[in-house]
Amino acid sequence: xxxxxxxxxxxxxxxxxxxxxxxxxxxxxxxxxxxxxxxxxxxxxxxxxxxxxxxxxxxxxxxxxxxxxxxxxxxxxxxxxxxxxxxxxxxxxxxxxxxxxxxxxxxxxxxxxxxxxxxxxxxxxxxxxxxxxxxxxxxxxxxxxxxxxxxxxxxxxxxxxxxxxxxxxxxxxxxxxxxxxxxxxxxxxxxxxxxxxxxxxxxxxxxxxxxxxxxxxxxxxxxxxxxxxxxxxxxxxxxxxxxxxxxxxxxxxxxxxxxxxxxxxxxxxxxxxxxxxxxxxxxxxxxxxxxxxxxxxxxxxxxxxxxxxxxxxxxxxxxxxxx
Numbered sequence: 001x002x003x004x005x006x007x008x009x010x011x012x013x014x015x016x017x018x019x020x021x022x023x024x025x026x027x028x029x030x031x032x033x034x035x036x037x038x039x040x041x042x043x044x045x046x047x048x049x050x051x052x053x054x055x056x057x058x059x060x061x062x063x064x065x066x067x068x069x070x071x072x073x074x075x076x077x078x079x080x081x082x083x084x085x086x087x088x089x090x091x092x093x094x095x096x097x098x099x100x101x102x103x104x105x106x107x108x109x110x111x112x113x114x115x116x117x118x119x120x121x122x123x124x125x126x127x128x129x130x131x132x133x134x135x136x137x138x139x140x141x142x143x144x145x146x147x148x149x150x151x152x153x154x155x156x157x158x159x160x161x162x163x164x165x166x167x168x169x170x171x172x173x174x175x176x177x178x179x180x181x182x183x184x185x186x187x188x189x190x191x192x193x194x195x196x197x198x199x200x201x202x203x204x205x206x207x208x209x210x211x212x213x214x215x216x217x218x219x220x221x222x223x224x225x226x227x228x229x230x231x232x233x234x235x236x237x238x239x240x241x242x243x244x245x246x247x248x249x250x251x252x253x254x255x256x257x258x259x260x261x262x263x264x265x266x267x268x269x270x271x272x273x274x275x276x277x278x279x280x281x282x283x284x285x286x287x288x289x290x291x292x293x294x295x296x297x298x299x300x301x302x303x304x305x306x307x308x309x310x311x312x313x314x315x316x317x318x319x320x321x322x323x
Contacts, residue, residue: 082148095137102130139270143253146277153193153281157305160187160222160231163194167201168220176214179205183222190231190302196278197302201235203271204298208237210265211296230284230301237297242290250288251276275300 106127109115115123145151161183173179190197201220208218216238225232242250242257249255256269279286279300290296 096134099130099134099137103127103134106130136270139274142274143270143277146274146281151281153196153278155191155193155282157189158192158194158197158302159189160233160302161185163192163197164201164220164222164233166194167198167205170198171202171206173205173209173218177209177212178215178217180217180219182219184224187222187224187231189305191305192282192284192302196282200275200278200300201233203275204235207271207298208235208239208296211239212237213239225301228301230303232299232301234297234299236295238295241292241294242288242296243292247288247290251286 106123110120110123110127142151161181164181164183168179168181205218205220212218218238219234219236221234221236223232223234246257250257251272253273254269255273275298276286279302283303284301286298286300288296288298
């Protein structure tokens with residue numbers, strides 16, 4: 001109460017004989033009351049002034065409150081995402097060592113002459129499933145590196161036909177399929193990371209084989225696209241095809257097409273996300289053209305290392321490889 005009288009005495013000394021105020025509220029808190037200047041005598045103007053000031057100040061506090069809340073939520077999401085990436089990275093690294101041992105000992109046993117019959121079949125299953133788990137582990141590691149910005153590219157000039165050959169040798173398609181390489185020898189050299197381009201090609205060819213019938217043809221084609229100013233590499237299959245509603249989600253993480261034909265085909269839905277991320281990282285783009293029941297064409301671009309020649313010779317005869 002003494003504080004009130006001191007305030008009253010100070011106002012009277014300044015010639016202010018009347019003050020009207022109204023609280024402004026930021027739910028659930030009352031932050032204060034804006035004073036009304038003594039100069040405004042009209043009652044309606046007094047009320048309007050009070051309401052206007054109260055509204056403006058409340059809006060300012062509300063905006064600040066929401067901004068602070070959004071910043072706290074964004075920081076919490078960032079920390080959670082960092083923890084997720086750390087967990088994936090650590091778990092993947094820890095899985096690699098035992099998986100390498102399982103695959104190594106499986107190979108040793110498979111190459112031992114006494115192992116025959118059912119035992120050999122069971123060892124084959126162990127080897128195949130451990131290799132599949134190792135691939136999933138490597139994919140998770142790559143995603144962790146991509147999302148944390150730790151995956152970098154080392155660009156160099158590359159011959160498209162050479163890199164395609166290396167990719168097919170590093171991960172040969174199934175012997176039940178025919179692989180056709182259709183790359184003109186005078187395509188301009190492209191700018192890319194050799195290891196990453198091979199990884200992209202292996203993923204695309206592997207998918208093409210998985211979703212194609214036995215005896216089907218998988219074609220890897222390279223062409224110069226003058227409109228894009230880049231080399232387009234395409235992987236074409238004769239598989240089950242993809243519906244438009246599924247195609248728009250293909251390059252996201254953990255997305256798989258759910259159809260009767262795909263129920264027994266293994267995969268975690270990570271390969272195409274990695275393909276898109278790696279191609280984008282090298283300055284290219286990726287897309288798919290498909291029709292259900294008639295196969296799919298996955299294409300990606302790579303920038304040229306140097307300007308393309310004004311004219312290119314006709315495509316060389318296709319090289320057909322059954323592996």
